[in-house]
Amino acid sequence: MDLSNRNGVITGAGQGIGQALAVEFGSRGGHLLLVGRTEETLNETATKVEAAGGTADVLVQDLSRLEAIDAVLEAVERWDSLDLLVNNAGNVRAGRLEESSAADVQAMIDLNLTAPVQLTRALLPTVRASADDSGSLVLNISSEIALVAMPFYAVYAATKSGLAAFGEALRRELHGTGVHVATAYPGATDTAMMTSQNADWARRPVSAVVADILAGLAQDHHEISATAPEAHDTHRRNATDPLEVDAAIVGGLDDLEAAVRDHRSI
Template identity: 60%
Template structure:
């Protein structure tokens, strides 16, 4: 697919999960490029801090405290930007994770991951797509979905999370093809394990295949790829990319490589919860 340079200057758009981690970092990137952003998240305190940081870089923001899984959340977000003259950016970043053996996973945790990681971004995109298409005709618009490296290599004890992130990946791929020629640039990013607050309760290290990248490195690579017009953006370290390639050519070899450390990995990740 031919790549076309994307202009990230003066974007007007929405960032979900903007209170911390990758969402906050992306808000800062668009903010320092003159963006006007609606910051969406669950906690006023973290959103307020993101807004302060964006303002210090020259951007402007509005804040909406919202749980995207609640009834009417998508409509409230759409209403918050209804008066804007244009909407040319949507970053579907909000997500949560609960790790552990599937048979020990609470039904509520299954519904929580599916609701926030998959259902919410699909419904939000569906609702805002007419406006993104309109802006696409004028200057081009950007839809950025944050998936995960786990969508490329399904890891044990993350079955539901992997399902949601694989789902958002295929959602993006299908929608990209649906929107060819409309001016809506659909991109999906696949971060590997990243040193953010989301990972503080996860205790697996590089010895178990969970070496972490710095947030700064992930964002630098993501923004450079987006500016270059990439649609599929993989920010995983080289060691993980080798496993991703092996998973394509010989997936059972990945099974065999993971098997000796399954018990240790379960112990290291069983308390991994982001919300």
């Protein structure tokens, strides 16, 4: 897949993986709409994109609100084409399910799952129409937790697994249309989203995660692992013998709960 000169929307573009992907697409001549909740960080990303050789517009919106979808549509309605959509925005609140507030549960569902589904639905006619010889790209940023669901992340795991299944179904629905649907699965990554989490999980640099994603896209992969290589064996075991993985995890439940109970980006 040729990733150059893309006209696209990137959500959650103010920091972390979203920001790094924006800079990479900018370095390839992309024109981007950067969507997020914080104007200051979006402007920082726009500056980085332009320094890398691309162009960028900024749209401050909370995508958990349905009216934000209309704002994105309005922002790109005069574009000649839209051949890139990166659904990256997300949030997390860890802890025991019965101790979670209804508001936190809904916030994760709204941003991690409902928003990318609704945004893709709204933009898809233009994305399809823009699929020339280079094709269009819809990239969903899921999580390693969709491969191995961890305790105290039940709702987050549900939303990220839902996003992965959404991508799989949409990929088959759009077969032959020129729209490439890909799902990336980052593991623990060294981003601001992880600063309140104290579990003993090695955090990969954002640059390594994004390099894996871009390499997968360049090879036309649809399912892209952006996790540490040493985790791949656990992914395979979870698919074939999940109870074995259960046994490896439950012995440290108390310590894990203590380490993640304050993990919150909402």
